[in-house]
Amino acid sequence: MLAATTLKGMWAGLPVAWTDDRFDEVRYRRNVQRCCEAGAHGVYTHGTTGEFYAQTFEEWRVVAMATAETCRAYGAPVQIGVTDLSTRQVARKAEIAALLGADAVQTAFPFWMPLSESEAVQFLVDLAQAVPGMPIVLYATARAKTAATPELLRRALDAGVPLIGCKYTGDVSDVPVLVATCPEVSFFVGEAHLATGMAAGARGACSAYVYVCPRYMLRYYRLCEQGEWEAACRIERHVQAWHAGPCEHLFARGLLDSALDRLFARAAGFIDTELECRPPYASATQDDLERYVSLCETDFREFLHDIDA
Numbered sequence: 047m048l049a050a051t052t053l054k055g056m057w058a059g060l061p062v063a064w065t066d067d068r069f070d071e072v073r074y075r076r077n078v079q080r081c082c083e084a085g086a087h088g089v090y091t092h093g094t095t096g097e098f099y100a101q102t103f104e105e106w107r108v109v110a111m112a113t114a115e116t117c118r119a120y121g122a123p124v125q126i127g128v129t130d131l132s133t134r135q136v137a138r139k140a141e142i143a144a145l146l147g148a149d150a151v152q153t154a155f156p157f158w159m160p161l162s163e164s165e166a167v168q169f170l171v172d173l174a175q176a177v178p179g180m181p182i183v184l185y186a187t188a189r190a191k192t193a194a195t196p197e198l199l200r201r202a203l204d205a206g207v208p209l210i211g212c213k214y215t216g217d218v219s220d221v222p223v224l225v226a227t228c229p230e231v232s233f234f235v236g237e238a239h240l241a242t243g244m245a246a247g248a249r250g251a252c253s254a255y256v257y258v259c260p261r262y263m264l265r266y267y268r269l270c271e272q273g274e275w276e277a278a279c280r281i282e283r284h285v286q287a288w289h290a291g292p293c294e295h296l297f298a299r300g301l302l303d304s305a306l307d308r309l310f311a312r313a314a315g316f317i318d319t320e321l322e323c324r325p326p327y328a329s330a331t332q333d334d335l336e337r338y339v340s341l342c343e344t345d346f347r348e349f350l351h352d353i354d355a
Contacts, residue, residue, distance in 0.1 A: 047149055047150070047179070047180070047181055048123055048125075048149045048150045048181050048210060048211075049181065049210055050210040050211065050230055050231060050232045053150070053181075053183070053210050053211045053232040053249065053250075054087065054232060054249040054250045054271075055086075055087025055088065055249075055250045055267060056086055056087055056250055056251055056253045056256040056263055056264060056267045057086065057087055057088040057089065057090050057125070057234070057250065057251070057252050057253060057256075058078075058081040058086040058088070058089045058090070058253060058256050058257050059089075059090050059091075059093045059095050059096060059252050059253065059254060060074070060077055060078065060081065060089065060091075060095070060096065060257060060317070061095050061096065061097070061304055061307055061308050061311065061319050061323070062074060062096055062097055062101070062109055063077060063318070063319060063320075064320060064322065064324070065320075067324070069105055069108055069109060071108065071112050073318055074109070074112055074113075075112050075115075075116045076318065077257070077317040077318060077319070078112070078113055078116040078117065079116055079119075079120065080257070080316065080317055081122075081256065081257050081260070081317070082116070082117060082120035082121075082122040083120065084256075084257075084260040084261075084264075084316075085260065085264055086122070086253075086256050086257070086260065086264075087122075087123075087250065088117075088122055088123040088124060088125065088149070089113060089117050089122060089123075089124050089125075090124065090125035090126075090127060090152055090183075090252060091109060091110055091113045091124070091125070091126050091127045091152075092106060092109070092110070092126065092127025092128070092129065092152075093127055093152070093185060093213075093252065093303075094187070094189070094302070094303040094304065095254055095303045095304045095307045095308075096109075096127060096304075097304050097323060097324055098127055098129050098130075099129075100323070100324035100327075106139065107142060110126045110139075110142065110143060110146055110148075111146055113126070114126065114143075114146040114147055114148060115146075118147060123149040123150075124147075124148055124149055125148065125149065125150045125151065125152045125183055126139070126140075126143035126146065126148040126150075126151055126152070127151070127152045127153070127185070128140045128143055128151045128152070128153045129152075129153050129154045129156075129157075129185065130156065131156050131157070131158055132156055133156065133169055133172050133173065136153055136156070136169075136173055137172065137173060137176035137177070139151075140153075140173060140176055140177045140180060141176060141177055143177075143180070144177045144180050148180070149181070150180070150181040150182065150183050150210065150211070151173075151177065151180055151181075151182055151183070152182075152183040152184075152185055152211075152213065153173065153182065153183075153184065153185060154184070154185040154186075154187055154189070154190040155169060155184075155190040155191070155192040155194075156169065156190075157189060157190040157191055157192075159191070160191040160192050161191075161192040163195075163197070163198050163201070166192050166198055166202075167198060167201045167202050167205060167207075170182065170184075170202045170205075170207045170209065171202070171205050171206070171207055173207075174206065174207045174208055179208070180208070181208050181210040181211075182207060182208055182209050182210065182211075183209075183210060183211035183212065183213065184199070184209060184211070184212045184213070185213045185215075186212050186213060186214045186215060186216065187213075187215045188215065188216070193216075194212060194214070194216075196223050196224050196226075196227035196228060197227070199212065199224070199227070199228045199231065200227050200228055203228060203230055203231070209228075209230070209231055210230075210231065210232060211231060211232040211233070211234065212224070212228075212231050212232070212233050212234065213234045213252045214233050214234060214235055214248075215236065218235055218236075218239040218242050218243050218246070218248075221233055221235065221243050221246040221247060221248050222246045222247065225246065225247035225248070226247075232248075232249040232250070233247065233248045233249065234248060234249065234250050234251055234252050235248045235251060236251060237251050237253055237254075237255050237263065237266070237285055238282065238285045238286050238289055239282065240266060240267070240270055240278070240282060240285075241266075241269075241270055241275060241278040241279045241281070241282040242279075242282065244270040244271070244278075245270075245275060250267065251267070254303075254306075254307040254310065254311075255285075255310070255349075257311055257316055257317045258307075258310045258311050258313075258314045258316060258349060258352075259314060259316070259348050259349055259351075259352040259353075260316060260352060261352050261353075262281075262348045262349075262352060262353065265281075266278060266281045266282075266285075269281065284346075284348075287345075287346075288342075288346045288349060291341060291345070291346065292338055292341035292342045292346055292349075293306075293338070295334075295337065295338075295341075296309065296330065296334060296338065299328075299334070300328065301328060301329075301330055301334075302327055302328075304323040304327065305321075305323050305327065305328060305329050305330050306330070308320065308321050308322075308323060308329070308330065309321060309330040309334060309335055309338060310349065312335060313335060313338060313339050313342070313349070313350055314349060314350055314351070314352065316352065321334075321335065
């Protein structure tokens with residue numbers, strides 16, 4: 047099992063491999079294996095890029111099992127995503143994750159309607175009681191409609207919830223207060239703000255880029271971990287410039303997490319993925335891919351060829 051003291055680093059949140067709209071288990075296991083071999087600090091499933099919202103329960107179960115078994119074979123820790131629309135369904139998934147040997151479960155708040163702070167805390171308490179001893183990581187996303195405030199997280203901790211981590215997608219300027227209020231929790235931020243976040247006390251990133259350019263991203267993390275802030279901030283600024291440059295037309299098209307991360311991974315070729323995510327969400331096109339590659343070739347080759355620069 048993971049603990050807050052051991053939850054850190056660059057964790058890979060992979061897209062699911064689809065072939066003819068069916069889960070391609072062989073190809074997906076190979077992608078998980080590549081991340082483990084490259085040195086990702088762990089793998090997690092069923093976030094937004096992992097399209098938890100577009101899978102049947104049986105698909106969720108098979109993806110979770112393939113991930114857990116592959117990570118176990120390579121000695122890599124795994125978080126199984128258990129987000130769903132009700133406490134009962136989240137608990138059911140968490141119980142299966144425990145049977146699969148997950149090191150933690152990752153969940154967002156049930157998201158059809160916003161929760162009050164008391165409802166959100168009770169949700170976490172109920173989840174903890176459903177899988178005693180299972181560490182919990184909260185996916186704090188605005189898409190869940192319930193803000194993971196420092197006060198809410200503190201209440202959950204004081205209620206005995208084994209909350210060891212939080213994938214925080216809000217403003218990185220919130221990190222110092224979060225860390226000060228909840229020092230028991232490992233906070234993770236996005237790669238574009240990793241240096242700023244880790245300087246403020248965050249401990250890593252739930253990463254889509256660690257399977258695009260693993261050497262570059264793992265070096266970025268090591269610089270942060272070692273306190274080499276000048277070099278780390280240079281990479282942070284480079285990631286931000288990449289977003290503002292070659293990625294800008296993709297953001298302007300309205301492409302979202304799974305579509306974007308599939309395109310980035312397809313362009314680099316470190317893992318084997320298709321461009322298509324599941325409808326109703328739009329996928330990137332071959333034209334999007336070709337334009338993106340062309341824009342990266344001069345100043346952003348790290349994201350195509352994994353240059354350890």
